[in-house]
Amino acid sequence: MESYPRVMVGTDGSDDATAAVKVGGRIAAKLGVPLDLIAVWEDDNNDAWAVEVTTAAEAILKDLGVKEVNTKRVSGDPADQLVAYTNDNPQSLVVVGSTGLTKASSRLVGSTSNRLSHHSIADVLYAREPVPSQWNFVALATDGSDTSLKAVQRGLGLASALGATPRLVTAAKSHDDGARVLAATRAALNLDSAGVEIEEEILVDSQAASAIILQGWKYEIVVIGNKSMSGAARLLGSIANKITHGLETNLLLVNTTRS
Template sequence: MTDRRGVVAGYDGSEQSAAAVRWAAEEARLRGVPLTVVHAWEMYAGVGWGAIPVADLRAVAEEVAAEGAEHAREVTGDVHAVLGRGGPATALIEAARDAELVVVGSRGRGGFTELVLGSTGVELAAHAPSPVTVVREPRAEGPVVVGVDGSAASLEALGLAFTEARLRGAELSAITAWPPDAEPGPVPLVDADGLREFAEGRLAGLVEPWREKYPDVAVRTEVITGPPRQVLLTAAKDARLLVVGSRGLGGFRGLLLGSVSNALLHHAACPVAVAHAPRD
């Protein structure tokens, strides 16, 4: 066992969290690291008739955590169940301090059931110190798709995507979205074809060091015309995993989670992994 927690998965007893735990267990098995299943519980003070003793609350929480660990042991052996104090996002962010990856389901027990993505997944993707994967409809087939725009976060995503593709023996598709308004019109004001060739060359240059590091990974690079959100949502329809950076080149730099990555977390058909730029 390593000194790190390896992969961390959140579990709250929901079907979505059970699927996430099993996905995380396979990830831990492939990486050769332990899996820590975290169940968050909050202690509420109560007085008067009907108050539930704290010891009973903790016992129920321990049972839920143990149940999550049993789901994981169907896939891998090195599994540990822990209780995190506070809300789910708080507990998982704390656990993520010494983790390689944090995994959660797309929806938990709390909140409004009609929401596509729970608040815990969004908060983790924005604030966790390690990469975060939100699991929706786990898949065993298809390529790993990564969005690359040259930002620091997207370069971290590129490295994570190569790792995931190698672990799964999957093809990697590295995609840059090319804005529609850059296509030549009837009276072109810029050399659009030259700019597109430059974008293709730049993407190939960003990918090349990782090709050399992971020569066994089959890689395809594409510059696809369309808004980044739509381009990547379309690519995710047949993917087993979509990897993106938490922040791209556009938008407000003060935001921790960009509009594109936020939209992909809510609407992508496959699991989505979010990588962050180095904090230094």
């Protein structure tokens, strides 16, 4: 199963950002990898705020058992700075709060979370409060495509880090269609010999995005690929785009365009 060499958490001290600190810290501690903690402020005279925010986050990360924390406090546009980080660290897992993803006004003006969903080279995990007290299920959404297979692979590593049960999930017009997609996914990734119990769920619904959004409450995290998250397909409303902006649980958006 794939893993991440480091975790980056962006924080501004908000509730959702604190959720990102907790989730990112748990993953970094479990994987035994460094965590980059980044606070960005737009006012050059507001560095005291950044110190306060990162100091509080560092205390949380220490309690979670993160061994190496690299704190960065920089001024500038938060979205620009975090996107630049992903360009330099494409293999990292970026964890941020989900504020702005489900608000139309924020999407129009370009919130940090929204900008990352369309421009991050790295995988992005959008965290929400309340942070689960126990991580039971991670949904690995698949339609059998090559891009969804990449998302499933990385999602399996995340499920392992959180101690959660992975569940392959597909939405299809019929149960038989869904069964074929799940069987093809298992065969393509050789999952039956992975040594991990992987559950399955078929959502009988021709509208894949709405089906996953409606059933998202059952999972602590939903994992999807970022296919068609940019360009004309995004404007026309891709499945990934609809799920990203409609889901109300933690979401791992996997960048399937990089190796």
